[in-house]
Amino acid sequence: AEYDVIILNGLVVTDTEMGDYDIAIKDEKIAKVVARGDLKDAKAKKMIDAEGGYVMPGGVDGHVHLQEPPLFGKGSSADNYETGSRSAVCGGTTCMVTFAPQKKSEDTLLDTLHATHEKAKNNCYIDYSFHLLVGNPSERALSEFKTLREEGITSLKIYMTYEALKLDDGQILDVLLEARKQKITTMVHAENGEVIDWMTKQLEKRKLFAPKYHGTSHAPIAENEATFRVIQLSEFMDSPILIVHVSTPEAAAHIKSAQDRGIPIYAETCPQYLFLTKTDLDKPGFEGAKCVCSPPPRESEADCDIIWDGLANGTFTILSSDHCPFRYNDNVNGKKTCINDEYPNGHFKYIPNGIAGIETRLSLALGANRLDLKKFVELTSANPARLYGLYPLKGAFVEGKSDADLNIWYPPNTMQEFSLMNEMLHHNVDYTPFEGRTLKQWPRYTLLRGKVVWDRENGGLLGEKGYGKFVKREASSLAKPRNHGEWEIYEDGSFGFS
Ligand code: URP
Ligand code: ZN
Ligand code: ZN
Numbered sequence: 001a002e003y004d005v006i007i008l009n010g011l012v013v014t015d016t017e018m019g020d021y022d023i024a025i026k027d028e029k030i031a032k033v034v035a036r037g038d039l040k041d042a043k044a045k046k047m048i049d050a051e052g053g054y055v056m057p058g059g060v061d062g063h064v065h066l067q068e069p070p071l072f073g074k075g076s077s078a079d080n081y082e083t084g085s086r087s088a089v090c091g092g093t094t095c096m097v098t099f100a101p102q103k104k105s106e107d108t109l110l111d112t113l114h115a116t117h118e119k120a121k122n123n124c125y126i127d128y129s130f131h132l133l134v135g136n137p138s139e140r141a142l143s144e145f146k147t148l149r150e151e152g153i154t155s156l157k158i159y160m161t162y163e164a165l166k167l168d169d170g171q172i173l174d175v176l177l178e179a180r181k182q183k184i185t186t187m188v189h190a191e192n193g194e195v196i197d198w199m200t201k202q203l204e205k206r207k208l209f210a211p212k213y214h215g216t217s218h219a220p221i222a223e224n225e226a227t228f229r230v231i232q233l234s235e236f237m238d239s240p241i242l243i244v245h246v247s248t249p250e251a252a253a254h255i256k257s258a259q260d261r262g263i264p265i266y267a268e269t270c271p272q273y274l275f276l277t278k279t280d281l282d283k284p285g286f287e288g289a290k291c292v293c294s295p296p297p298r299e300s301e302a303d304c305d306i307i308w309d310g311l312a313n314g315t316f317t318i319l320s321s322d323h324c325p326f327r328y329n330d331n332v333n334g335k336k337t338c339i340n341d342e343y344p345n346g347h348f349k350y351i352p353n354g355i356a357g358i359e360t361r362l363s364l365a366l367g368a369n370r371l372d373l374k375k376f377v378e379l380t381s382a383n384p385a386r387l388y389g390l391y392p393l394k395g396a397f398v399e400g401k402s403d404a405d406l407n408i409w410y411p412p413n414t415m416q417e418f419s420l421m422n423e424m425l426h427h428n429v430d431y432t433p434f435e436g437r438t439l440k441q442w443p444r445y446t447l448l449r450g451k452v453v454w455d456r457e458n459g460g461l462l463g464e465k466g467y468g469k470f471v472k473r474e475a476s477s478l479a480k481p482r483n484h485g486e487w488e489i490y491e492d493g494s495f496g497f498s
């Protein structure tokens with residue numbers, strides 16, 4: 001046969017185009033995207049009839065935590081590379097960028113990178129890369145940025161909070177300067193850790209320990225201040241950043257205002273800031289713990305609406321899951337993971353921060369019917385690929401260049417709606433914060449490099465662990481400094497770009 005797979009009768013949607021096209025796949029790549037009917041005489045080993053359903057590039061999730069040690073309070077990640085990537089593929093995500101976490105006590109980044117490669121190797125259902133999580137920007141670590149680039153790692157994440165990870169402003173400047181030189185994009189967790197610690201002490205004095213006080217302790221001011229501060233630091237260094245998991249209208253406004261001034265500031269938000277609010281933290285018993293993440297779900301649906309607006313108007317570059325999986329009940333002793341001898345009824349500060357969402361990201365966002373379809377593809381696939389140096393290998397249907405990674409969705413309004421239950425998901429977590437939500441879409445088929453890895457109606461998960469491979473990344477095609485020269489301090493006392 002001429003082709004490996006032909007997909008007929010799809011409504012093909014990329015971030016720039018939408019129309020009735022047929023797609024041919026050969027040797028793991030998109031070979032042809034042609035007007036409907038133009039492949040009617042072509043031969044392929046496999047034909048798939050999309051029956052008018054959307055055919056979109058596979059999901060690219062740029063924010064995923066797997067197999068990490070305890071970094072965000074108690075508890076290690078509940079998902080490893082196998083279970084996390086399995087969950088991803090069953091929800092239509094075909095490429096993920098996870099974190100390789102360097103601890104504060106470690107001097108080097110390369111050991112971290114190599115150890116993370118070992119965790120992922122032969123275990124993934126989907127293609128993957130890593131962001132280096134820099135916990136200690138030592139001289140040695142900074143000198144290794146160049147090697148990271150050579151090894152296809154073109155992004156880092158840094159933190160302004162969490163005991164185990166927090167960098168001070170000087171350390172942030174060190175990272176931004178070196179990242180600029182090596183054309184690396186820096187992701188920033190922008191929350192003021194001291195404000196959070198101070199608020200936590202105030203709550204403890206008043207004996208307020210319920211999950212909803214997690215939201216109180218991570219007050220909006222902590223996020224707003226840190227967001228504004230790191231925008232200033234980034235502008236000073238002319239080093240592009242992406243602010244991750246933005247949750248407040250004020251932080252979004254700081255970002256928008258910097259973007260309007262032409263500063264290369266990018267931003268991410270996540271489904272938890274579109275679908276959850278502080279009411280979800282205030283469920284009976286300790287159930288609110290299931291919606292604890294940082295930043296926390298915010299005040300009201302009006303806040304969520306403003307975040308949706310930011311997706312539509314371009315403030316947000318990407319929509320990621322921030323899949324950060326922890327179990328509610330420990331699978332060894334059956335007890336709630338956030339309870340200990342001192343606080344038998346639980347204390348919000350011992351709830352590990354993070355929620356699972358790699359499998360539900362695409363269906364929740366598409367089914368909400370609030371985003372233009374092309375915008376949906378841009379935010380969940382094309383832009384994460386561009387931002388992290390994977391475009392057009394991922395996130396696109398460019399003939400001969402793009403991997404044949406795609407989702408075939410149900411034709412509009414034809415899927416039997418269902419109510420989400422955790423038992424339908426494929427992660428290793430005993431709950432989903434989105435339990436009970438009505439879903440109107442789910443990928444019907446998912447292909448990864450031309451192979452059907454998910455067929456919802458015939459076998460479900462068909463992919464195999466180990467088929468997913470590491471992808472070397474290029475520099476970002478979005479995030480570039482404004483000035484061309486090196487940042488310098490001159491003898492006359494001035495500083496700027498040579
Ligand atoms: O709730 C979250 N997001 N937990 C920690 C992981 C992160 O991205 O900071
Ligand atoms: Zn190496
Ligand atoms: Zn974070």
Ligand code: ZN
Pocket residue numbers: 063064065322323324
């Ligand atoms: Zn995260």
